[in-house]
Each structure stands twice: as C-alpha cells, then as structure tokens.
Amino acid sequence: MPDEMDRAVERRDAHHAQSxxxxxxxxxxxxxxxxxxxxxxxxxxxxxxxxSAIRCAPCQEAMEKSRVR
Known part of the structure; x- marks a missing residue:
C-alpha cells in the first residue's frame, strides 16, 4: 500500500513529466x-x-523580485 511519501514522489514525477x-x-x-x-x-x-526560459533575464528578475514581496 503506497504511503504519503510514495504519493508525493508520484505527484512530483507527474509534474516533472508535464513540465x-x-x-x-x-x-x-x-x-x-x-x-x-x-x-x-x-x-x-x-x-x-x-x-526552458520563457522570459529574458531582465523580465525574469523583475518577476522574481515581485514574488518576494
């Protein structure tokens, strides 16, 4: 029977494959x-x-700074 860790690993793997x-x-x-x-x-x-970058470096930096706030 899968435990919480197994389910977490499955979710991570599925997310990784989707990404x-x-x-x-x-x-x-x-x-x-x-x-x-x-x-x-x-x-x-x-x-x-x-x-895999979807933003140029300046836009990526701006996005990351806005997330920190």
Whole structure:
C-alpha cells in the first residue's frame, strides 16, 4: 500500500513529466525564443544556458523580485 511519501514522489514525477512536455512543445513552436512579458527576443546566450526560459533575464528578475514581496 503506497504511503504519503510514495504519493508525493508520484505527484512530483507527474509534474516533472508535464513540465518537460510543456517546454518541448513550446520550443517547437514559432516564437519560442520570444519573452512572454516584453515580447523581445530572448538572447541566444540565455537560451543556451536555460533552454526552458520563457522570459529574458531582465523580465525574469523583475518577476522574481515581485514574488518576494
């Protein structure tokens, strides 16, 4: 019988698989290298370092700062 830890691991694994599928789908679409916030191109260096990035570095920093408050 699965315990709480087993269920947590299953949820984590399902979320991880869903996240990978979403990123893979997004990267195959036109405009994948465009920031979702400012709609400017995401620099190649950022995309290389973080292929799943959906924001340019300045927009990502702004989003993270707004979450901290």
């Amino acid at each position: 990978i599928a979403a990123v893979t789908s997004r990267l195959s679409q036109p405009g994948a290298l465009i920031c979702v916030d400012c709609e400017e191109p995401i620099p190649k260096a950022r995309h290389t370092a973080m292929p």
